[in-house]
Amino acid sequence: MTGTSTGTSSVTGTVTGVFGRHTGHEHVVFCQDEPSGLRAIIAIYSTALGPALGGTRFFPYATEDDAVADVLDLSRSMAYKNALAGLDHGGGKAVIIGDPAHDKSEALLRAYGRFVASLGGRYITACDVGTYVEDMDVVSRECRWVTGRSAAAGGAGDSSILTSFGVFHGMRACAERLWGEPTLRGRRVGIAGVGKVGGKLAGLLLDDGAEVVVTDISGHAIDRLRAARPQVDVVDDATALAYDGIDVYAPCALGGALDDEMVDALAAGATCRAVCGGANNQLAHTGVEKLIEDRGILYAPDYVVNCGGVIQVADELHGFSFERAKAKVEQVFETTRRIFALAADEGVPPAAAADRLAERRMAEVSRLRGILLPS
């Protein structure tokens, strides 16, 4: 791991806090540009499959330690996600510490772009929570290793369209496993967080004949969805969803949605049979996947079903074709099925089965690099 010192000015971050976690990351970079207020951390978990690809989260972390923990978790998940999505990309992620509503500026985004550029293509960025296509357009003025740009700037546009599409296909695989038919018709789905991904997922589910009940801490997000889809029901919070007769719970806000309390609520609600949502890092701690299984609830691993966005941005690197990317995202149905089958065969929760498949692919492909090629 290194600190980097490219761009206007930079400092090496609290690397002891990173090393002490023993997470197995290849490379973690702390980036600072005091005049613009930029404080960013870029984490590359693995480049075994190729250049690390993953978005930039802009979030008002309470402490630097929280930001480090988040970027390490998110970048590791990206490596697993990219592996199971069949991409030739390793996993990376970046966080910018700050409130995107107040702290985002052209100077900050361009400073960030210079730090991404300083990695020479080892890390390719994209949008995440708190960053949007127009932000990536600004970053791309300083850096060519940027995806998720607007169509006007030559990019693929909003990745949440294909992310929600992939989650929907993962949910179809859950429905098939539980009820024999790959459809949500007649089922009640509870969505927590109806921003870019959750809002579009609600539309796909309604079109498939499901009932949808939602919650969001933002009244604006609820109003926007209800303006387009007045038939959705609304409850106060995720716990209320659990007691609202749902068949499937879809966490589509931030990470850690599946903690012990939420799993207990889903079990006490007594109707929920599956969890399948777009949020990254849903499991609040190791062991929750077993708790979910013990409660008789089928868990579709988050990084397996929410890979639509990264498939889209990876496609952008080769001249974007929406149809080509969409066809690849449809494979989420088969991948999710395969994971459920492997989990049943090996007697492990689906989250463990997914990890095994991803690790197998990373090991197999990186082993091939041992075959010497003529220079």
Ligand code: NAD
């Ligand atoms: P977003 O910011 O557009 O939407 C998130 C929504 O969640 C917002 O409306 C917010 O108000 C709401 N929210 C936050 N905390 C909440 C809480 N405690 N309870 C209920 N609602 C809450 O973000 P997004 O792009 O829709 O991403 C949502 C999740 O999906 C994130 O975890 C993100 O990392 C993940 N994800 C997104 C993409 C993508 O293409 N956008 C791809 C893969 C994964």
